[in-house]
Amino acid sequence: AQKITQTQPGMFVQEKEAVTLDCTYDTSDPSYGLFWYKQPSSGEMIFLIYQGSYDQQNATEGRYSLNFQKARKSANLVISASQLGDSAMYFCAMREGRVQGAQKLVFGQGTRLTINP
Amino acid sequence: GAGVSQSPSNKVTEKGKDVELRCDPISGHTALYWYRQSLGQGLEFLIYFQGNSAPDKSGLPSDRFSAERTGGSVSTLTIQRTQQEDSAVYLCASSLQGAGVEKLFFGSGTQLSVL
Numbered sequence: 001a002q003k004i005t006q007t008q009p010g011m012f013v014q015e016k017e018a019v020t021l022d023c024t025y026d027t028s029d030p031s032y033g034l035f036w037y038k039q040p041s042s043g044e045m046i047f048l049i050y051q052g053s054y055d056q057q058n059a060t061e062g063r064y065s066l067n068f069q070k071a072r073k074s075a076n077l078v079i080s081a082s083q084l085g086d087s088a089m090y091f092c093a094m095r096e097g098r099v100q101g102a103q104k105l106v107f108g109q110g111t112r113l114t115i116n117p
Numbered sequence: 118g119a120g121v122s123q124s125p126s127n128k129v130t131e132k133g134k135d136v137e138l139r140c141d142p143i144s145g146h147t148a149l150y151w152y153r154q155s156l157g158q159g160l161e162f163l164i165y166f167q168g169n170s171a172p173d174k175s176g177l178p179s180d181r182f183s184a185e186r187t188g189g190s191v192s193t194l195t196i197q198r199t200q201q202e203d204s205a206v207y208l209c210a211s212s213l214q215g216a217g218v219e220k221l222f223f224g225s226g227t228q229l230s231v232l
Contacts, residue, residue: 004159037223042225043206043208043225043226043228044120044223044224044225044226045160045208045210045221045223046223047220047221047222050220091159091160093159093160103148103150103165103212103214103219103221104150104162104165104173105160105162105221106162107159107160107161108159109157109158109159110158110159
């Protein structure tokens with residue numbers, strides 16, 4: 001079964017609008033972490049935001065926020081006031097517990113976001 | 118440079134040849150990871166290093182794949198007798214464990230094409 005599901009292969013949004021990228025996850029481990037990474041055309045993966053399973057509040061980092069709904073096992077990324085430079089692939093990822101100290105992440109298939117001027 | 122460096126950026130090889138992919142992590146980062154990204158797919162974990170040892174090799178697809186890390190720094194991923202299904206982008210990441218939320222810093226990857 002898929003551990004991380006991103007149901008939107010592609011999204012098109014007008015510049016300055018807010019956008020929500022969906023992510024649902026599946027785990028039985030009570031301790032886990034959720035990440036979002038951005039991958040522009042250069043190929044480098046860029047860390048955006050992190051949410052721990054025990055965090056009481058939704059994570060925020062500048063224009064990025066994570067809508068964490070634990071009971072629904074969803075961790076949607078919200079980008080406010082989108083910019084042309086936000087056009088990229090976005091990956092949701094999960095770390096389950098700790099395996100010998102490793103930050104072993106399981107990634108979703110990604111969503112390609114295109115911001116239109 | 119200050120980031121994770123990978124070389125070569127592109128590698129084209131013939132089926133059956135061996136290839137070596139190199140990763141220079143951020144200085145001082147103790148943890149190093151290799152991931153593989155096939156066309157249009159998410160990232161697939163291959164191997165994790167803590168220092169020079171590899172406590173988790175569970176993602177290596179076959180015994181044709183091996184990796185080593187020396188001096189707690191540079192890592193080499195070796196693929197022997199390459200097959201066409203090995204074609205992918207191989208991404209390396211490093212992190213500083215014990216520094217709060219452990220962020221992975223990725224390189225730009227090596228695009229491997231096996232003809």
